[in-house]
Amino acid sequence: MRAFTVLGIETSCDETAAAVVRGRAPGPGKILSNIVLSQLEEHAPFGGVVPEIAARAHVEAIDTIIEEALAEADVSPDELDAVAATAGPGLIGGVMVGLTTAKALALAWDKPLIAINHLEAHALTARLTGGVEFPYLLLLISGGHCQLLAIEGVGQFRLYGTTIDDAVGEAFDKAAKLLGLPYPGGPNIEALARKGDPKRYALPRPMLGRAGADFSFSGLKTAVRQIAQHPDFESSDRADLAASFQAAVIESLCDRVQSAMQSFRAEMNADVDPVLVVAGGVAANAAIRTALTEKAGSLSFHTVIAPPQLCTDNAAMVAWGGIERTQLGMFDGLATGPKARWPLASLSAS
Numbered sequence: 502m503r504a505f506t507v508l509g510i511e512t513s514c515d516e517t518a519a520a521v522v523r524g525r526a527p528g529p530g531k532i533l534s535n536i537v538l539s540q541l542e543e544h545a546p547f548g549g550v551v552p553e554i555a556a557r558a559h560v561e562a563i564d565t566i567i568e569e570a571l572a573e574a575d576v577s578p579d580e581l582d583a584v585a586a587t588a589g590p591g592l593i594g595g596v597m598v599g600l601t602t603a604k605a606l607a608l609a610w611d612k613p614l615i616a617i618n619h620l621e622a623h624a625l626t627a628r629l630t631g632g633v634e635f636p637y638l639l640l641l642i643s644g645g646h647c648q649l650l651a652i653e654g655v656g657q658f659r660l661y662g663t664t665i666d667d668a669v670g671e672a673f674d675k676a677a678k679l680l681g682l683p684y685p686g687g688p689n690i691e692a693l694a695r696k697g698d699p700k701r702y703a704l705p706r707p708m709l710g711r712a713g714a715d716f717s718f719s720g721l722k723t724a725v726r727q728i729a730q731h732p733d734f735e736s737s738d739r740a741d742l743a744a745s746f747q748a749a750v751i752e753s754l755c756d757r758v759q760s761a762m763q764s765f766r767a768e769m770n771a772d773v774d775p776v777l778v779v780a781g782g783v784a785a786n787a788a789i790r791t792a793l794t795e796k797a798g799s800l801s802f803h804t805v806i807a808p809p810q811l812c813t814d815n816a817a818m819v820a821w822g823g824i825e826r827t828q829l830g831m832f833d834g835l836a837t838g839p840k841a842r843w844p845l846a847s848l849s850a851s
């Protein structure tokens with residue numbers, strides 16, 4: 502059967518991105534182009550993403566980024582099978598820019614439109630890169646989300662656990678701010694932690710050993726604040742605090758994943774080789790990748806994690822989501838609206 506070629510557009514946060522991907526489910530797919538323009542410089546003075554600035558920057562960049570993606574892929578619009586864009590969840594102004602552009606292109610080129618859930622795009626990336634078969638266990642760790650799910654098919658998810666307060670990426674970003682590190686905090690904490698002693702500060706490990714697979718990170722953030730704002734805290738202590746924070750996050754993640762792995766295995770068909778997929782921006786963290794791979798291995802799970810540049814926001818994952826949905830004939834009408842909130846569990850219900 503022939504492969505599909507889809508243009509993907511991503512504008513839900515602070516990356517303006519377009520990509521062309523070719524392939525068939527279950528993958529792997531071929532990334533023909535993957536253009537990501539980060540707005541880091543626009544937001545850096547504010548210590549976080551400013552929605553209005555993000556939306557304007559998307560408007561300014563989107564046309565050029567799409568032209569570049571098509572040119573680099575050497576694909577003309579008539580060779581496309583569909584146009585896919587993130588329709589949520591995310592910052593609504595940005596989502597509107599990408600989705601409206603996709604609608605205009607779909608109409609002008611007479612191609613089907615696909616409204617992609619950003620979380621589903623992260624969830625399916627392991628099929629784009631590794632051709633992973635359903636079902637698999639997914640740990641989704643990003644700036645706004647922290648969830649453990651069984652991925653049983655396109656639009657078919659079962660939730661094991663979620664955060665009861667902060668997302669793990671949010672915890673990284675807040676801890677970074679407390680340590681005086683610039684946004685985005687994750688990569689900066691990771692770099693600083695490499696120079697520190699992870700045992701120096703005894704930070705809490707929220708939810709450790711609890712039944713179920715829910716997460717909590719706000720207590721950890723409070724503990725970091727108390728240490729960082731103590732009068733005796735010196736800038737030479739920062740690397741130790743960054744390392745101790747990251748070690749606490751890793752232990753919490755490993756414990757929660759272990760609990761979900763046990764549930765997944767108990768519910769799964771015995772002849773399926775169990776796979777843990779880790780996705781979302783925080784999965785770019787090398788220490789987290791290593792620890793989760795070891796933990797999964799100890800329970801005979803195989804681990805699949807996309808390369809770091811496909812863990813953080815990009816449009817190749819959106820295009821791949823478009824390929825999966827094209828293959829199933831799951832297209833959307835031009836009346837589809839942007840959604841600021843759009844939980845994965847609601848896709849399973851529709």
Ligand code: KG4
Pocket residue numbers: 514642643644645646669670671673674685686687688691781782783784785786787812813814
């Ligand atoms: O998936 P993503 O690019 O955007 C969202 O959909 O949220 O994730 C962004 C989050 C940010 O909180 C960022 O600090 C975190 O991922 N992040 C990291 C690393 N790289 C990005 N966290 C820890 N270590 C990293 N290397």
Ligand code: ZN
Pocket residue numbers: 619623643644781782813814
């Ligand atoms: Zn994301």
